[in-house]
Amino acid sequence: MTEERKCEICGKGFIPNKYRPNQSVCSSVECQYQRQLTNMAKWRGRNPNYFRYKETRDSSWRETCRSRSLEWRKKHKEYLKLYRDAHKERHRNYMRDYMREYRKRKGLDQGQAEKGE
Ligand SMILES: [Zn+2]
Structure with missing residues (x-):
């Protein structure tokens, strides 16, 4: 079950978390951070209007932010x-x-x- 994989980001071998069998990035802080950035960029690509929508429609949200x-x-x-x-x-x-x-x-x-x- 514990099969070593190659990290998508740093290329080092790692043992995936048994609760996350699809894990493709090792658990180092740098790689997790990179993964988050990539995820966010992907998500924004899928939802290009989310922030604009939120900002224009939900003024209380904007107020909270400010x-x-x-x-x-x-x-x-x-x-x-x-x-x-x-x-x-x-x-x-x-x-x-x-x-x-x-x-x-x-x-x-x-x-x-x-x-x-
Ligand atoms: Zn890594």
């Missing part, structure tokens, strides 16, 4: 700000440590140089 993306953008902005603040803090700490090390090393070098002469 508010969802606005929400996402807002969240994303907040996230970015948090990230930047955290990063700034980290960068500042890093620079402070770096300068401390730098000064220490410089002082040490000078001390040694003076001693050596």
